[in-house]
Amino acid sequence: MTIPGDWLSPPDLKAATAAQRAIAEACETRDRINSVRLLAGADTSMKWRDSRGPIHAAIAPLAWPERVILPPAVATRIPPFAYVPGYLGFREVPALVAAWETLAEKPGLLFVDGHGRAHPRRCGIATHVGVLLDVPAIGVAKSILCGRVEGDLGEEPGSTAPLVDRGEVVAVAVRTRARALPVYVGIGHRISLETAVEWVLALSEGRRLPLPTRLAHDAANTARRAFSSSPREAGGGGPLA
DNA sequence: GCGACAG
């Protein structure tokens, strides 16, 4: 499928909104996953209170089912605008795509830090990056953007409760760890909600966040610190804009 | 108009 430039870099929020509606339309909500040999977490890091400074992205691969950790791919880009709820993807996706392109072997499943379809226009960052790269993607968010949890979420790890927005189940609240706040697991692209939850539980290992997400978070932070100490050598190569 | 608001 042809990918319009506006899906990556729209000229303004009006065009971005239109792009999100189109991306949501292109998003697939059923399982269409190839045999997964490589999983990866995707996350970004930035300087504190510097909403327009560079975004450092990391994609951290993990061999499956051996859980062998492979070297992360990183890239740094300047975001087009400061953070606006609902438009996170346009800040982080360019850096994530740049990091993805440096990977010799492409992962068959991505764990993205943020929502999938649990978004006002059903186009959270996990859906955004999943559709752009045409790779199965799971959204794992730490708080709610829209909708509300229905019913009671059990205290035991593995418990779930639906996150409903405007009458639609857009994600599942999952208790991945005892006495910890739940995470919200949603469809990014080419995966069902049920399968997404299974993957997250299989990789949580008694922690709140799944392993790929933790690895990507660490790698993005490492990239940011390296960039701060010597911007020339860091950044994964390539232009910042 | 008002409140809510991923990272």
Next chain:
DNA sequence: ATCTTGTCGC
């Protein structure tokens, strides 16, 4: 998102 030390509980 990020800063920072200790502290509490399984």
